[in-house]
Amino acid sequence: MGVALDKLPGIVERFPGGSVAITRLDQAINLARSNSLWPLMFGTKCCAIEMLMATGASHHDLSRFGAEVARASVRQADLMVIAGAIVKKMAPRMRLLYEQMAEPRYVIATGSCAISGGPFMYNSYTVVRGADEIIPVDVYVPGCPPRPEAFFWGLLTLQKMIREGETIRAPGIRKKPVLAALPEDVSIHDIRREIRSALVDENIIDIEKAAREKPWAQKVRAWIRRVSSH
Amino acid sequence: MSVQVRTLDDLLHAPLDADSELTTQEYLVNMGPQHPIAHGSLRVVLRLDGETVKHVIPVPGYVHRGVEKMCEHLTYRQIIPYTDRLDYLSAIMNNWAVAKTVEKAANIPTNERIDTIRTIMSELQRLQSHALWWGVTGMDLGAYTAFLYGFREREIIGEIFEETIGARLTMNYIQPGGLMYDIKPDFAQKVKNLLPYLKGCIEQYETLLSGNVIFQERLRNIGILDGKHAIALGCTGPVLRASGVPYDLRAVEPYGVYDKVNFNVVVGEVGDCWDRYYVRLEEMRESVRIVEQLIDNIPEGPHATIRYNEEIILPEGLHYGQVETARGVFGVFIASDGKNKCPIRLHFRSPNFNNLWIVTAIASGWRIADFISIQSSLDLVIPDIDR
Numbered sequence: 001m002g003v004a005l006d007k008l009p010g011i012v013e014r015f016p017g018g019s020v021a022i023t024r025l026d027q028a029i030n031l032a033r034s035n036s037l038w039p040l041m042f043g044t045k046c047c048a049i050e051m052l053m054a055t056g057a058s059h060h061d062l063s064r065f066g067a068e069v070a071r072a073s074v075r076q077a078d079l080m081v082i083a084g085a086i087v088k089k090m091a092p093r094m095r096l097l098y099e100q101m102a103e104p105r106y107v108i109a110t111g112s113c114a115i116s117g118g119p120f121m122y123n124s125y126t127v128v129r130g131a132d133e134i135i136p137v138d139v140y141v142p143g144c145p146p147r148p149e150a151f152f153w154g155l156l157t158l159q160k161m162i163r164e165g166e167t168i169r170a171p172g173i174r175k176k177p178v179l180a181a182l183p184e185d186v187s188i189h190d191i192r193r194e195i196r197s198a199l200v201d202e203n204i205i206d207i208e209k210a211a212r213e214k215p216w217a218q219k220v221r222a223w224i225r226r227v228s229s230h
Numbered sequence: 231m232s233v234q235v236r237t238l239d240d241l242l243h244a245p246l247d248a249d250s251e252l253t254t255q256e257y258l259v260n261m262g263p264q265h266p267i268a269h270g271s272l273r274v275v276l277r278l279d280g281e282t283v284k285h286v287i288p289v290p291g292y293v294h295r296g297v298e299k300m301c302e303h304l305t306y307r308q309i310i311p312y313t314d315r316l317d318y319l320s321a322i323m324n325n326w327a328v329a330k331t332v333e334k335a336a337n338i339p340t341n342e343r344i345d346t347i348r349t350i351m352s353e354l355q356r357l358q359s360h361a362l363w364w365g366v367t368g369m370d371l372g373a374y375t376a377f378l379y380g381f382r383e384r385e386i387i388g389e390i391f392e393e394t395i396g397a398r399l400t401m402n403y404i405q406p407g408g409l410m411y412d413i414k415p416d417f418a419q420k421v422k423n424l425l426p427y428l429k430g431c432i433e434q435y436e437t438l439l440s441g442n443v444i445f446q447e448r449l450r451n452i453g454i455l456d457g458k459h460a461i462a463l464g465c466t467g468p469v470l471r472a473s474g475v476p477y478d479l480r481a482v483e484p485y486g487v488y489d490k491v492n493f494n495v496v497v498g499e500v501g502d503c504w505d506r507y508y509v510r511l512e513e514m515r516e517s518v519r520i521v522e523q524l525i526d527n528i529p530e531g532p533h534a535t536i537r538y539n540e541e542i543i544l545p546e547g548l549h550y551g552q553v554e555t556a557r558g559v560f561g562v563f564i565a566s567d568g569k570n571k572c573p574i575r576l577h578f579r580s581p582n583f584n585n586l587w588i589v590t591a592i593a594s595g596w597r598i599a600d601f602i603s604i605q606s607s608l609d610l611v612i613p614d615i616d617r
Contacts, residue, residue: 042264044271044293045613046318046399049362054398057365057381072266084613090271090292093263119311123300145399 027163033078033104034162037067037155040077042097045084047111047145052083060148065155074100079158081151082137085113087126091134098135106162107131108154110141118144256284259598263292267370267602270612274589274605276598283601286593288586294616301576306332306406306542309576314400316580317614319359320555322351325404330485331551331562332406335544342487343531344408349486350421350524351391351403352553353517357428358387359556360514363609367507368439370606371448376439383431390420406542408534421525425518432514440511449504453592453604456501463591464584467558468513469608472498472505479554491523503607510609543571557581557609582614 043052052070055062062068071077074097086094098105109131112118117129131137138161141154212218256279263271271292277285297316301309306328313324326348333340365380388398394413395403403410439445455465460473470477478495480488496512498505546568552561558581565575585608593601 040264041266046315048270049318050399053362053366053377054381054385056377057385058378059381059385074264084270085293085295087292087294089294090263093292097264119315120295120300123303124296125299127295147398 030163034159035066036069037065037079037106037158038069038071038077039067039079039081040074040097040101041070041072042080042094043083044086044090045111045113047083047113050083050145050148051081051110051151055148055151060152062152062155065152065159067155075102077101078105080105080107080135082107082109082114082131083111083145085118085120086128086131086134088128089126091128094131095134104162106139106158107135107137108139108141108151108158109137110143110146110151110154112142112144115140115142262289267605268612269366269610272586272610272612272615276601278598281597283593283596283598286589286601288589290583290586290612290615292616293613295613297617298576298578302572302574305571306544306573307538309573310405311400311402313578314402315613316578316617317555317557317560317582317611318399319362319611320355320557320560321399321401322348322355322403323553323555324560325401326352326486327551327553327555327560327562329404329406330553331549331564332542332544334551335547335549335564335566336406336542338407338542339535340407341531341535342529344533344535345486346524346528347409347413347533348404349488349491350521350528351394352486353520354387354390354421355401356517356556357514358384358391360510360517361387361431363510363556364435364439367606367609368445370602371445373439373442373445376435379431379434379438383428386424386427390417390424393417393420405534405538407536407540408532412533413528418525418528421521425522425525428518429515432511432518435511440508446504448599448603449507449607450502451500452503452596452600453607454500454502455588455592459591460501460588463588465558465588466581466584467554467556468496468509469506469558469585469588471496472509473501474498479552479559483552485553487524488520491520493520503603506607506609541571543568544573552579555581557611557614558585578617580614580617582610582612586610586615 039052041052043049054060056068056070067079078101080098080101082094098107109115113120113127114131117124117127120127121129128134139154139158141150143150146154256277259276259278260273261276262268262273268274273289273292275287275289276283277287297312301312304312310325310328313328314321317324332338361380361383363380365377365384368374368376368380391401392398394411394417395401396411397403455469455473457470457473457475460470460475466477474497476495476497479485480493481495493516494512496509496516498509544564544566546566549564549566550561552559554560559579560581561579563575563577563579564573567574589601589604589608593604596604
């Protein structure tokens, strides 16, 4: 229990005066879930080589994050890594695979094809512009293809989200999924707080007031003042 | 074995000859598009009698992105990144096919340095591609260890690509009239240090997998394709050479500096899965030999003969160029009207498309488990089939 108490301050608490530790069951389950994600073997294109094969091999070693148990059957998997472009013929199949997965289920979209259509966004008559038009996506990992390290960052982001009990399906918490490539000093907490405040302020946004507060607006006003005084 | 053109409907309703006196029921099994053997998203419908495969009906199109149609709106330089995303394991060689066609049509010169670096990079990529194939074949047939070893070499060669090109998979390296970037000063030394190691790795592959009795039993005398039918079905690359046809574009129609190096065209004898396996292993040895001969004297010179922003307009007419990728002959067919900087029509002749359809001819009569060996020995990359 000593390790748990050191590593999880706030989640596991020592009972005063005794050797009993208490925690919330939700948090304990989320912690267990986040560290045993079983990805589905589902790759359509180049990203599958990088996301599912190169990461699974010994050089990058996905098993450091407890997610190396790639399952060929959807019924045993709880993480779907969309690696590659989804075309219109594939879209119903992907939806079916997603529906067959047992809950809780998570989705990571890797590569520009799965995020927005990527290089096939213009002029292609078959590619679905983003996998999130078909199924809800939790984390996006940009790149064409992303490096395995970028995929790990996306996986860690997902683990963090699971530990905090929020996913794309938890209502009222987030409007949009998070990009995996967060800057150093920005955490999930910041984004969550910002989106919450945005939701609160949604109905009282004064566009003119907001524009007036922008630095470029002050410059423009100063310029107008200078021009009109002449 | 007979080869005749039959429609999907014919195959589904053809009379079934039971191979035993017991009453068996005919049924159809759907493999893919999400299946570990699919190597991406290939769908195959198997028409079975018991466990015996009667007909194999491939259903491609689950990653059809319409690249050829998109290329009609792209300039020749812009087409190059899209060829990376066809057969992504032979990205550099695909780039070379477009560059070669455009250079030949528009009379863009190259120099000795460009050709040498192109050849070295292509052979390194062939090694990388075959290493991945070796690992994946092992994994398909139940040897997960092979996968780990195959990827070990892939990462090591990938580091050299990363340093020179900046990409791990989609290279976008060979351009019409040159290369995207020049090589680094220590490139030759790094490759030279790598070659003895790779040789040792290939020997290790032999001891790890080739001698395994189970592995041999699953490959030997399975899915035999003879040379006559291989030519008739239009298959190329190691699949064709395993059937005993010594057709290798690098030898019969040399491009780059392949006419200045010594290498053997590896051919098989029987044309079974084992030959297709062993031809690829031998090809890895030949690739190491080719790089060994070239790496010591890379000529000096510029790495591009034209500016990158120079407008390329091909003369009016039909242009075709082809190279030997890790899987066979990759051809580019361009129709130009002589006025626009984009092609008016473009077609990629992809090796995997032809190699896929031989399963309809050779997989009948084998068990489902043998079908896995056959498909694995063909080394298919599905986005190259669907384009």
